[in-house]
Amino acid sequence: MTTLKLYNTKTRSKEVFQPIDPENVRMYVCGPTVYDRAHLGNARPVIVFDVLYRLLRHVYGAEHVTYVRNFTDVDDKINARAAESGRPIGEITAETTQWFLDDMAEVGALEPTAMPRATQYIAQMVAMIEDLIAKGHAYEAEGHVLFAVESYAEYGALSGRSVDDMIAGARVEVAPYKRNPMDFVLWKPSSEDLPGWDSPWGRGRPGWHIECSAMARDLLGERFDIHGGGIDLQFPHHENEIAQSRCAGHGFANVWMHNEMLQVEGKKMSKSLGNFFTVRDLLDQGVPGEVIRFVMLSTHYRKPMDWTDEKRAQAKHRLTRWYRATQSVEAAPTVDSKVVAPLLDDLNTVAFFKNLNDLCVAGRFAELKAGMEFIGFTGESAEALLEEAKRMLFEAVDVTELLGETLESADPKVKIGSLLHRWQSLREAKDWAAADELKAQLEEAGLKLSASKDGPNAETTDTFDPAKLEALK
Template identity: 65%
Template sequence: MTITLYNTATRSKQPLEPIEDGKVSMYVCGPTVYDRAHIGNARAVVVFDMLYRLLRHEYGAESVTYVRNFTDVDDKINARAAEEGRPISEITEETTQWFLDDMAAIGALEPNEMPRATAYVPHMVKMIEGLIEKGHAYAAEGHVLFKVRSYADYGKLSGRSVDDMIAGARVEVAPYKEDPMDFVLWKPSDADTPGWDSPWGRGRPGWHIECSAMAYELLGERFDIHGGGNDLTFPHHENEIAQSKCAGHDFANIWMHNEMLQVEGKKMSKSLGNFFTVRDLLDQGVPGEVIRFVMLSTHYRKPMDWTEQKRVEAEKTLVGWYWMTEDAATGEVPAALIDALRSDLNVSKALMEMHLMAKNGDAAGLLSSMTLLGFPAVNQNLSPSLLEKVQRTNAAPDMLDSNSDLQLFQKKLESLRADALVSKDFSALDDLKGKLGAAGVEVRMTKEGVTLSPGPFFAIENLEVLK
């Protein structure tokens, strides 16, 4: 079965057809390294790490090239260095390592290439020179700006028109801009900010040109997949396309974007007190595997809500799975799970397949599936706090009894429904349905009868309190 992915550029799912037969190339926008990564940043990392793992499974590790950059020249970095009185290089080295350590803790593999913007400034200068020569950019007062209206398809990725963007938003209009929508490719640096020599004077690159230059140098004029959070669709990815296309590069075939993350139903914000980093969670004792599980449980194109309830349920599920697979031998990853991943990375459905494996006692299939999804085996660097809970579970939940337990509640529901149809009092039926739902059980009632199945956060011990 072919992998199908949703392409933001075409607003449709399409088969992944590698440019080079049997090999896949992917570029994902990485972090600006000035502070710790928050959990919203982590969602994109986990999503594209999962895609990377699927591609390696399908094509072989040696046939997949994954590039994710570090932006290590930025005004936020400059501001932090000035505030703390530390060299910029020290800030970026420190925060880059923080990022790598934190992402490793949630099971993310390191990409094949992790270029730093500062190592590719000469390549950016060369690309900017080419854009000027072709009439797509111009120099003004030490700046170089891209002529947005010189690219007819500008706004196509995000579904916007240039005129509507100007009419509907406040756009900074600098005196050196020919058009309000033109964006910076190069800007001057003073004595206190990083700078490189260029035909336009000492300065530094704008944000958008970085990824265009690095993607071209590492993946060539055309590559298979470009990814990132949907907050990057405009302006960052829109500007990347414009620059690269006008430079004569075909650029990416498929554009993938993950939705944003909320906390307890609200947008994450420092003012609301619900802003926290991956390191905050790890330091609070939340295992990295649990963070990963919660991240993967919602389809990447849907908004994800981080809640305490999901964290608790994810941990219970993983303890049960690790208990079950602790001494298991690795088997084949079941075809149904692979098919779920091939269908636009439907990891939430894959997790449901794993619940069924646990229910049916397929420890070997469950173990191989956990490995594919980025959950290490018990003896392979499992988070100490999670390992302790697995080892402490002497009276571990008997996963193999889940089927009989569900049948017990199924019969109970059928009886309550029969009584309710006669008495017209559905309160007892609704009460048990609600409790089963809270325990992670999916309840379906049809004319043919009642069926129960384990949902994404089902753990058999949740049923014990209902007996």
């Protein structure tokens, strides 16, 4: 029996995962507010919980896992963007939603089972708010409806904060209609120039927190297995979700999971520091989506992740090496259970990557390919990575001038790259005799070989003769 362990933020411990119903394992992850391009930090939870989604499908069967990730398409940031640009709100949210889907597909994320938009669930939100008022957990004041925090004794249990700390950290809105500074908005009035829906409290729109509770309840039921998101959502968003859902009589999520924050070159990502960029910025700069995915998963999800140029280069090198090794083999029919084992221990992607590299070193390329596909490296970046590697190698060897017109064919570049890869593979397999024999043949052709942590390298000598390469098979 496969045992999956996950860290539950709510209990602050790693627990054996026991689904409510193994025939329908259910997960909800907070998605983006769609008013602009997804920045790099937005991609981390998508990639992390994509891995968990793949793992749950592996353990319980693809047809037995339901994954919901929402879009917040009613929000003051969206309203501000519309006012600033003069464009209709619906046009902005439709465009930015598609941007998000396109960018997340580039980093290898599967589409969830359902991707609800908040504006599709206004009726469910209104019904839930009415229920909270009827049960004494919410109240109407000056066209607003607010959740009464004091009515829920366990408020703060998820984040482990005292009420005083929460007031200080939440930047709560000071409003005369609030009974308690911590009370949060479930519904607020809308002026004619803002999106609004009819409700028992007048024309208005929902607060941020109520949408996830209503959508999760409608799509996953009163109790479900896993709720995920970034650690920045733990308070107040997830704390408020729990309070309003439990007070409405819903059991809500059993396991709460949070990925840590992202930094860039050791600093918080910020426009003022000049280190803020979107996923699309990187893609447009030629960084393959699978390289972004690799870097994200090369740090455990519960640790802060530092995006650096060095890590990007390392990821590109490692993926290129793996794709070289697997380009001519079929993936093994199943992924080795020993290779997957680290993921069953709270998504230990770092150890999983080590297992993949061990397969590469051992020459078990069909198993390597199966493991790569399992974690989401399906070859979308393979051609670009391998072509770049050939080009860089060709430039490093600098055979352009020596080969003259024969360079109209790409074969010399391919030949050199292939032979160097074979030499590296033989060395990794510790077949020293064969590696030394190939090295001698290449040196006879006038190439000087060297090896480093970044891979093999070749330099031409005065005796370089490309014709001698043709004899090597």
